[in-house]
Amino acid sequence: MKTLNVDVAVIGAGSAGLPAYRAAKAEGARAVLIEGGPYGTTCARVGCMPSKLLIAAADAAHHASSTAPFGVYVDGNVRIDGRDVMRRVRSERDRFVGFVVEGVEQMPAEDRLRGDAQFVDDGLLQVGDDTRVRARSIVIATGSTPVVPAMYRTLGDRVVVNDDVFEWQDLPRKVAVIGAGVIGLELGQALSRLGVAVTLLGGARGHVGPLSDPDIAAYARGVFEQAFRFESRAHVEAATRVGDTVQLRYRRADGDVVDDTFDYLLIAAGRRPNVGRLALHNTSLALDGDGVPVYDPLTLQAGGQPVFIAGDANGVLPLLHEAADEGRMAGLNAARFPAVQPLVRRAPISVVFTDPGIAMVGARHADLAPDAYVVGEVSFEDQGRSRVMLRNRGLMHVYADRATRRFVGAEWIGPDAEHIAHLLAWALQMKLTVDAMLAMPFYHPVVEEGVRTALRSAAARLA
Structure with a gap:
């Protein structure tokens, strides 16, 4: 058994762990990066990039079959080759993963440890069977894992999560998606546009993605109900394996019970932090009900110990740019301990890559104090450029503070949401x-003119 003595040990070589390691090294710390699984980050391997590859193929299919309203006709059927679609998804996915792996392998070999890490005590880690690491500070950046509710765990390979979808060799015939969050909406719509018969089942609260504004959520619900079989409020009563299919029984919002059979159930019911295998019970850290160390969201420090938790592992903002920022600050604080500094977060921004897109910036509607703000609104149905492109579906609410007239946030569904979100x-x-x-300048005719309409609406209500 060999023991390494280091300044900073980073557990996890993902979107938070890599920036943490690099930040610690930049401070002159002796740092090691510990990884028990494959290199490549969740984003590149099973998240952001492969999902966007599938969505890009779905959009191509949709556009090719939606030209007639422009007077442009594609003679014959648009043919979707599922094997070719998935071959490109995997090939380009592997290319993105390769870039990440190449970057990791360029790090000094002595800084890279392979194996699962477990705490022996507050500052001592066991890595694999033959290495121990005594660290002055530790960064936990172990990411998260999709949650599969207990009722689906006996269904074998007929139950998949988003990680599994990108390993498909071909597109299935019929899929039920459980969960109307970001992943469920993105993959559900993409698969539907690629010719898969999709049923998307939400939960009892009827949430649509991350939206908290009831008017925007209601509009989005209507959009997706027209696009594919979307039951935003549904309760699954039974799921049974029948050969190579799953028989599902669910109750709709109107009380009707539906029995249907699917090739796969795609579970998109959220993710949980990967902390269960760290043996945190061997530490003096206080843990919450999910077994995650109780930590300061500003400094990312867990209790009074030189332990910092960043990225999906802390369960706060599971977004790549947030994970990278958290990882960087966790690495700096770990290297500089006890001179710990708070993380200055950027303006909140989140995007759902559906069509039309969903986006949220700043304060959520649900978090705004009543009577402290006004709402500005625009419908994209008659917005000039949106209608020109036949992409005129959407509704936006912007929120402005009554006292200061400052823009404080927005929620919407509409065209070019990912780009408008950055401007806001x-x-x-x-x-x-x-x-x-x-x-500010607004060119004509552009979709952003809709933002101006919403801002004018807010200004009028502030008068």
Whole structure:
């Protein structure tokens, strides 16, 4: 058994762990990066990139079959070759993963440890069978894992999570998606556009992605109900394996019971932090009900110990840019301990890559104090450029503070949501008022003119 003495040990070589390691090294710390699974990050291997590859194929199929309203006709059927679709998804996915792996393998060999890490005590880690690491500070950046509810765990390979989808050799005939969150909406719509018969089942609360504004959520619900079989409020009563299929019984919001059979159940019911195998019970750290160390969300420090938790492992903001920022700050704080500094977060921004897209910037509607804000609104149904492109579906609400006239947030569904979200996030981070935003240039005709309409609506209500 060999023992390494280091300044900083980073557990996890993903989107948070890599920035943590690099930040610690930049501070001159002796740091090691510990990884028990494959290199490649969740984003590149099973998250952001492969899902966007599948969505890109779905969009191509949708556009090819939606030209007639422009007077442009594609003679014959649009043919989707599932094997070719999935072959490109895997090939390009592997390319992105390769870039990440190459970057990791360029790190000094003595800084890279392979094996699962477990705490022996507060500052001592067991890595694999033959190595122990005594670290002055430790960063936990172990990521998260999809949650599969107990009722589905006996169904074998007919139950999949998003990680599994990207290993498919061909597209299935019929899929039920359980969960109407970001992953469920993105993959459900993509598979539907690629010719898969999709049924997407939400939960009792009827949530649509991350939306908290009831008007925007209701509009989005209607959009997806028209696109594929979407039951935003459903309760699954039974799931039974029948040969190579799953028989599902669920109750709809109107009380009707539906029995149906599917090739696969795609579970998109959330993710849980990967902390269960760290043997945290061997430490003095206080743990919450999910077994995650109780930590300061500003400094990322767990209790009074030189332990920091970043990225999906802390369960707060499971987004790549947030994980990278958290990882960087965790690495700095670990290297500089006890001179710990708070993380200055950027303006909140989240995007769902559906069509139309969903986005949220700044404060959520659900978190705003009543009577402290006004709402500006725009419908994209008659917005000029959106209608020109026949992408005129969407509704946006922007929120402005009554006292300061500052823009504080927005929720919406609509065209070019991913791009508009960046503009609004920049305005929020610059602490702009609605008036200052309206003084900015708006070209004509562009979708962003819809944002101007919403801002004008908010300004009128502030008058």
